[in-house]
Each structure stands twice: as C-alpha cells, then as structure tokens.
Amino acid sequence: MRKLIQTINPDKKYQNYLTKWESYIKGVTHYSKRVDVAKEKWASRRQTKTLKHVCLKLEEMCSGNRRCCYCEDSVADEVEHIKPKSLFPELTFTWSNYLYACGSCNINKNNKYALFIAGVLTSIISSTVPPNPGHDVFINPRQDDPMSFLDLDLGQTIEDGTFWYLPKHGLSPRGIDYQRADYTINTLGLNRDFLVEGRRNAALDFKARLYEYRQEKPNLSPQKLAQFQQDFQQHTYPSVWAHMKAQHQSIPVLNNFFQQFPEIHSW
Ligand SMILES: [Zn+2]
Structure with a gap:
C-alpha cells in the first residue's frame, strides 16, 4: 500500500x-x-x-x-x-x-471502522446516532503515507524476508501510530498468504532486474534505459520497490546497487 x-x-x-x-x-x-x-x-x-x-x-x-x-x-x-x-x-x-x-x-x-475517541481505539458499530468525533485509526492512502507507519520485512538478503507488513520499527506498541498500523494490516488482511507470496516474487523480480541492469549498463541505449526505469515505475507492486529503496542501507546486496548506480533512487 x-x-x-x-x-x-x-x-x-x-x-x-x-x-x-x-x-x-x-x-x-x-x-x-x-x-x-x-x-x-x-x-x-x-x-x-x-x-x-x-x-x-x-x-x-x-x-x-x-x-x-x-x-x-x-x-x-x-x-x-x-x-x-x-x-x-x-x-x-x-x-x-x-x-x-x-x-x-x-x-x-x-463496514469496519474505528476512531480514537479520547485517545482510546474505539470500533464504530452501526447505530442510530452519528459516530462521536475522533481521529481516524485506519491508514487512509488518499491522505496518509503508509510508508510512515508500515515496514515490509525484506530480511537481510531479500531471499530470507517474510514479506509481512509490520508496524514500523521503533514505534511504541502503545502509541497511536503503532495501533493505526496494526489495525490497518489486520482489517485489510495485508498478510494473506498469496499477498505475501506476490510481494516476495516482486522483490525477487526487482533484484533480478538490478543484476540485469548492472550487466547491460555499459552498452545501454537510451531506449533500453528508459525501459528499465519504466519497468520499475509501472510494476504491479510499487510499494515493494519503495520499501527496497527505503531499506537499502541495511541490506548489503541492495546497498551495493544503490552506491554503484545512484540513478536508481529516482526509479
Ligand atoms: Zn485488494
């Protein structure tokens, strides 16, 4: 997301x-x-x-x-x-x-929805009166940046990642942002088996494309370069690539690519 x-x-x-x-x-x-x-x-x-x-x-x-x-x-x-x-x-x-x-x-x-009412996560159940005023719990991708709340577990090498979404590392479990992340992951079922598998395949595909890019870079035509860039930017799983970019420094194989080819930061 x-x-x-x-x-x-x-x-x-x-x-x-x-x-x-x-x-x-x-x-x-x-x-x-x-x-x-x-x-x-x-x-x-x-x-x-x-x-x-x-x-x-x-x-x-x-x-x-x-x-x-x-x-x-x-x-x-x-x-x-x-x-x-x-x-x-x-x-x-x-x-x-x-x-x-x-x-x-x-x-x-x-129809699941929850609000923080007086600081407490409160499930809103259909009733005959409007919900009490409160702050949204669900992460709204039209206005919130899910990357600020969620981490994707890519492991140390990509191959060993679980590809689960988790509340962002460092958030306090009692804090509002952690609860928002947890609620959103569970409400949407973002860690369903086939989604986890899809994200794994996407990450492996991105990684394979980076190896391909390294190999072809010395003789790359402007058209082929544009094609590489487009493949990354129009991929089905843009958030997997976004998390790979965000976490590259802690994953040695990715860090090498980002140091060698800084242009991929903007892909
Ligand atoms: Zn869906």
Whole structure:
C-alpha cells in the first residue's frame, strides 16, 4: 500500500454532480434516514456516467494493470468508500473518500471502522446516532503515507524476508501510530498468504532486474534505459520497490546497487 497521487480529480462537470448529490444527503436531517437514503442513492447511481467517470479517474491511481490500491495484487473493480457509507452517509459521494479496490479487500474491510475517541481505539458499530468525533485509526492512502507507519520485512538478503507488513520499527506498541498500523494490516488482511507470496516474487523480480541492469549498463541505449526505469515505475507492486529503496542501507546486496548506480533512487 502506498500514498496515492493527490492531483487526480474528476472533470468539473462530474464533480458538480458529486457535490450536488453530497449536499442532498447532508440535507437529510435524521441520521438513520440519512444512512438509508445514502445507500439507496448509491445503488441507483452506480451505473450513471458520473460514477463511470469516477471509476476511470480512480483507475489512474492504480499500479500496474489496474491493481487494487490496498493490496496491489488483484484487479481493482469496486469503488471503495474509505469511510464506510453505512457509518458516514454524508461521504457517500465525496471524491476524497474513494479509492479503487479489489473484491477481497473490500469484503475484508466491509463496514469496519474505528476512531480514537479520547485517545482510546474505539470500533464504530452501526447505530442510530452519528459516530462521536475522533481521529481516524485506519491508514487512509488518499491522505496518509503508509510508508510512515508500515515496514515490509525484506530480511537481510531479500531471499530470507517474510514479506509481512509490520508496524514500523521503533514505534511504541502503545502509541497511536503503532495501533493505526496494526489495525490497518489486520482489517485489510495485508498478510494473506498469496499477498505475501506476490510481494516476495516482486522483490525477487526487482533484484533480478538490478543484476540485469548492472550487466547491460555499459552498452545501454537510451531506449533500453528508459525501459528499465519504466519497468520499475509501472510494476504491479510499487510499494515493494519503495520499501527496497527505503531499506537499502541495511541490506548489503541492495546497498551495493544503490552506491554503484545512484540513478536508481529516482526509479
Ligand atoms: Zn485488494
């Protein structure tokens, strides 16, 4: 999971529809009625040109071939409400509350949401009254940088990594950032077996490409150089490469590559 590009927005015409629909839902006074109206309007507007346009714009934030913005593995085909519409109905048509996710991540997250209320992690359960004010626990990749909260275990050589996401080294288990990391990993199931395996394969692929780059560098044409760079930047698992870059100094084999070829820092 990585922070998503913030400069992508719907075209004005469609944003105007979203704003209008958002205002309509905010205008429903009673909370439980607001939840019902939001669900009904969402169901009836999913096939509109506006929501189809939203999907195209969300697709621009995805890595690889439209991969899920949470797991980076499976195809993204569902508009995910980061703050669930069943708890925050007024955000049902809010652009900044959307990302493109796969069905598995969407099912895992479902309506789960938690807030720090008076400093205590509190699960928010659907009720007839709006949630009490609090700070979000779930790491929101539209606004937070997951790299600030999560470490990816790459081991000492890549081959010996577990490829599990863990709360970032050094965070105190009682601290808010550690709890946010832990909650997000568990809520999305980021350490599911096939995701771990996918991240391992990606890291080994990045490493093999670095060896290939070293071998070919002396005779590399500008086109081939651009191809190498593009392969890294458009890979399905951008966060694996981001963690390899962030941790290269503690992994000797990677450190050698980064010292020898400083240009790869910007890949
Ligand atoms: Zn996913």
